[in-house]
């Protein structure tokens with residue numbers, strides 16, 4: 001069974017990013033995948049404080065919800081990160097989350113695990129989809145540094161809450177189904 005961790009990086013409740021990742025998650029479960037959906041705005045965590053203690057230990061001293069999320073990340077076969085486009089990049093919420101991956105930097109054991117893992121990138125911006133490029137590229141760079149293979153990307157364009165098209169949500173659902181079934 002494919003184990004999937006879906007992460008929404010949107011601060012806006014019930015917005016377009018949430019809609020995209022919720023459809024992906026629903027599709028993944030429908031085809032037998034084991035999918036967990038996390039909305040970062042509901043997670044209690046702080047940004048990296050730059051202490052560099054994890055260089056030696058590969059553990060983070062910040063005692064918050066990230067400690068539970070680290071074990072979910074380690075177990076998941078597929079990481080799905082969804083972000084609204086904020087100033088041509090990902091949201092600050094998602095970036096703060098990514099900064100906490102500093103624990104994995106130089107961790108050879110985790111690196112070996114990551115070679116087997118896959119990633120999916122979902123982005124939604126208010127302008128045309130080509131303006132999602134930098135945010136998407138940043139996530140591609142992040143996943144490549146983590147040694148994950150990106151197996152799916154969907155860009156959407158919608159500004160007001162819930163204005164994302166049905167067609168785009170269907171694409172997210174279908175991609176979730178495909179990856180949940182293990183044929184991603």
Ligand SMILES: Cc1cc2nc3c(=O)[nH]c(=O)nc-3n(C[C@H](O)[C@H](O)[C@H](O)COP(=O)(O)O)c2cc1C
Pocket residue numbers: 010011012014015016017018084085086087088089124125126127128131132158159160161162
């Ligand atoms: C702080 C902020 C910055 C934004 N910057 C961009 C941007 O650079 N490019 C863009 O296409 N849309 C931008 N938008 C619009 C959002 O990407 C758009 O409204 C999107 O649907 C938000 O996703 P959500 O519904 O999940 O919150 C910005 C919105 C906010 C609040």
